[in-house]
Amino acid sequence: MNPDASKKVADFFSQFRKQTYKKGELLIRADDAPSGIYYLTSGNVRKYAISQKGEEVVLNVFKKGAFFPMSFAFNKTRKNDYYYEAMEELTLYKAPIDEVITFLKKDTDVLYDLTTRVFRGTEGLEKRLAYLMAGSAYTRLVTELLIHAKRFGKQRDKGVEIQASETEFAALTGMTRETVSREIRHLKEKRLVSLKKNKLFIEDF
Template sequence: MPFGSSDSDLFNDLFVSGRIVNYGRGETILRAGEEPQGIFLIVKGFVRIYSVREDGQELSLSIYKEGSCFPLLWALGNIPNEYSFEALTDVELKRIPREAAIEYFQNHCEEFYGLMKRVFVGLDGILTNVEYQLSGDAYHRIVSVLYLTAKRFGEADGPEGVRIPIPLTHQNIASLSAVSRETASLMLEKLKDRGLIVYQRKCITVADIEKLERETNIYKSAPQSQTAPAT
């Protein structure tokens, strides 16, 4: 599993001498099957982790934010990297050799415990994402993805609104929801028409986070053949 970690204080000492590397939005940081050059810490920006199915469709598993570290299973478990990492925004990273991380955690048990705690939090997030990707129709998958993303990364925008500060494309949302880009575009337009989301400066703002949360539960009692609610 492609676990990451998000706790910038935990990694300050570890990455103090790390090499700074930068990637532009849309650039691939690491491809599946490649041998990583080291462990990365996100200093600034957002990175997505994804896999590619046999039919060529991308499936995004999670989004990493500032303070996240990857790929940890390769680094600490000596497990080959099977996932790709892409910059969702311009990103600044720090990179250190795997051997340096192993030596550090062998001598810092408390920090290693903190790392493992973050890994399990990350696992919980990935399992939640997968649950929503496999449940319900396309509309409710996309609603759930937007809700979870807003809860994790969102910034308050008015009394009820939440702005997602990541410029997610329709393809990004399709990949997170396990649907086609065309379907994602149709469902996002439906949400916009219903007043649940608005677009501001290339980012999505959830107009009412509580109302969107209620939408995520509709599919639980609805038949799988249900289509998106009419406007």
């Protein structure tokens, strides 16, 4: 986010009550109408749906500086179908939806920055969708690894480190954990990645 826009957003949300959540706690449940817009100051939140098979399908991960669920704010009549869950202990502020909309209407710099981020995110979703519909298990996993590395990876001497488990990547790609494990093994054999506990290292990224 643009530094000026980021400060304006932080100043706006800091007027409201600060909240904390523990890992695994739900901020919003499916079928519940969100009572406000959350602004994340630490930690990550995952947005997911439950498939007909009872499997979790992760649609997005929000990190520090994100405010959500904006789709519900702009279309209040739409049913909420998703769960929002803390991935670790986190802190955030929650503002009334109407006040957030008023704030965005008054500050075009923040609205422009938000729009830019939405379109950037849409491009990533389109890429994921293309590989989910037509790509092999290998290309689906590689695409998700690259997206995850770009958003959450930590730069190291000869590559990028990602902190995520095979189970989490299974939920992100819509594949089984066994399939993800097999494809990661193929990547390891090609010396493209290495894996230690829940940390995956992408070589020469």
